[in-house]
Amino acid sequence: MKQVTVVGAGLVGSLWSIYLAQRGYHVEVFERRADPRKTGIAEGRSINLALSDRGWAALEKVGMADAVRQSAIPMYRRVMHAVDGALSFQPYGKENQAIYSVSRGGLNRLLVEAAEAHPQVTVHFGHRCVDADVEQGRATFESADGTRDSNGEALFATDGAFSQVRAKMQRRDRFNYEQEYIDHGYKELHIPPAADGSHQLEREALHIWPRGQHMLIALPNPDGSFTCTLFFPMEGAESFEALQTVEAARAFFAAQFRDALDLMPDFEAQWAANPVASLVIIRCSPWNVGGKTVLFGDASHAIVPFYGQGMNSGFEDCRVFDAVLDDCGDDLDRAFAEFARKRKPDADAIAELAMRNFVEMRDLTAQPEFLLQKKIEARFSALHPGQWMPLYSQVTFSHIPYAQALAAGKRQDALMAQILARPNIAENWESEEVMAEMRRLLEATRA
Ligand SMILES: Cc1cc2nc3c(=O)[nH]c(=O)nc-3n(C[C@H](O)[C@H](O)[C@H](O)COP(=O)(O)OP(=O)(O)OC[C@H]3O[C@@H](n4cnc5c(N)ncnc54)[C@H](O)[C@@H]3O)c2cc1C
Structure with a gap:
């Protein structure tokens, strides 16, 4: 079977190594950091992340969801704290829908250990990628023992927002790169x-x-x-x-x-x-060099954290890539190009959505009109399941491609602007008249 190299055993690289091993690949993973189990360095402050449906689905596919669930805390709603200490509440989705608080360090350790437990995976800690021959799918690593080259036939670069492998790709003709x-x-x-x-x-x-x-x-x-x-x-x-x-x-x-x-x-x-x-946003293209090198996770699309989707989108990359490998019969030339073609519009969309959500979280959640809009959407969606999925739910509780969710969200915003402009909407928002008007406007957008 194929032997491949993964650069970076962060959240995405360690999960992807498990996927590759389950497909039968031999995987060598190189990680810059020292092995925390051997250095004895405690993890220090707990830093947590919100894990949602896209992330769960990717974990589920390789049998990791149950282990992660053991220490994940469901968060069913936002609690907004006003300056005077008054609290207001907004559920994230329907009853029982939640996003989950997980420890970044704990999740990473769990995934690395699961990868290492696989006989076909070797993880080399303390190995920093210093160079890459992206046309050949090879990389060079420095460690306390000296320098060594990888010998896999392809390179998966999951070395984060400041990817060394991407830095090498940037030197190639017609490589687009944006850092903000x-x-x-x-x-x-x-x-x-x-x-x-x-x-x-x-x-x-x-x-x-x-x-x-x-x-x-x-x-x-x-x-x-x-x-x-x-x-x-x-x-x-x-x-x-x-x-x-x-x-x-x-x-x-x-x-x-x-x-x-x-x-x-x-x-x-x-x-x-x-x-x-x-906080940095990274956009680049193309993500691959033939069937030899491919970027994913933050290495190809780092986004701001305001939708809680950076890791989730990186995990979804793994699930999407796995399906593409199925479709392409593990022909890496076809698979790398197809993955990049398919996934890039979604990465661009979640980058935009994440910035929009920053405005929503820091500003709009304090505004009565915004809370009213959310209540109207929730009521309409409860009355007409399947006809209206709030944008937040599309991003967080579905697998609808991000680009489709963004487009649908823009249509919904335009429609809601008309509803919120109706007289006395704060009083009559639950009325059949308002719901009927929403149905009419929705029909009109579909016509
Ligand atoms: C404040 C904050 C809050 C966030 N909250 C959320 C959230 O709630 N939900 C969510 O889904 N996402 C969240 N994110 C985003 C999430 O952290 C990232 O999207 C995710 O960590 C990306 O995983 P990755 O494996 O691609 O990259 P990373 O996690 O950055 O991992 C890259 C790995 O590569 C290694 N590496 C780097 N360079 C080299 C090299 N030269 N050689 C070898 N190894 C190398 C690194 O040591 C690291 O282990 C948040 C981000 C921030 C900053």
């Missing part, structure tokens, strides 16, 4: 468990403090803590740059996120210790 840092960066903070080990905020929810130009979010961890992320401009009057001292940061939190601050007894120490990181 958004104005906002982020800092992670931590809300510890209560004295009895319980969660200090509602456990099965994603908490948001939407404040217009910035926001704080919090996702639950199994140990009773929450990981919070502040998304904030990097520069300007209200920015990380402007918060020069921990005292200034505390004053800002006291004014903006009082209820969260009250749950962080060591706020000053955390603020000083935790780094500010930037």
Whole structure:
């Protein structure tokens, strides 16, 4: 069977190695980081991610979903925290639909261990890719023991947003590449468990403090803590740059996120210790060089985290790629080109959707009109199942290709703008008259 090389044992590379092994490939995986089990370095602060249906489906396909589910916490709704501490709520989907908080480190370890348990997979930690011959599907790695070349017949590059393999592809003629840092960066903070080990905020929810130009979010961890992320401009009057001292940061939190601050007894120490990181969007094409090298996951499409879809889309890459290999009978020349052709429009769409969701989360979730729109959509969708799936549900709870979801979402927004412009809509939104008008407008868009 084919011998192939995977660069990067992050979330996507480790899952993809399992897929490849189950297809019968021999896989050598090279990962820059040291093996955390051998260095004894603790994982430190818990950082979590939202896992949703696309990710679950990809895990399910290789039998990994049950193991991940053991420590995943369902988040059934958004809980919005106003400046005065008042709470409002918005379910993510229908009853029992949830997105799941999972530990990034725990999930990565689980996937790497499952890959390594496969006799056809070898993972080399402490091996940094320093060069790649993308036409030949070979790469060169540096480790404490020196330099070595891979000898697989193809290269799968899952080495993240700052991919070394992609850097080599960029030198090729007609390779398109776009890298955009958004104005906002982020800092992670931590809300510890209560004295009895319980969660200090509602456990099965994603908490948001939407404040217009910035926001704080919090996702639950199994140990009773929450990981919070502040998304904030990097520069300007209200920015990380402007918060020069921990005292200034505390004053800002006291004014903006009082209820969260009250749950962080060591706020000053955390603020000083935790780094500010930037957020980047990467677009590039083509993703492949013949049947020899292909990029996927963040290496080909890094997006901002506001739809919680970066990892999910990378996991979906694995499922889509696997199906393409089936269709192409494992002919890599055909499969690499077909995967890139099929998947690129979806990657572009989720990049756009993720930026749109940033505006929704930081700004719109605090606006009554937005909440009203969501209520009307939910009611219509409950009355007419199958006729209206809210955009969030299409992205999060379905496998509809992202590009189709984006197009449908734009049609829905245009229709909802007409509904929200109706007189007294805040009072009569549940009426049969409004529902009938939605049916009529929907019919008209289909005509
Ligand atoms: C703040 C934040 C919150 C997020 N929240 C979510 C969320 O809720 N839900 C979601 O779905 N996504 C989320 N994401 C996105 C998600 O983290 C990424 O999409 C995901 O990690 C991509 O996986 P990957 O394997 O492609 O890349 P990575 O996770 O970056 O893994 C790349 C791997 O390659 C290794 N590597 C890099 N360079 C080399 C080299 N030269 N040689 C060898 N190895 C190398 C790295 O060490 C790493 O292990 C979030 C991202 C951020 C920044």
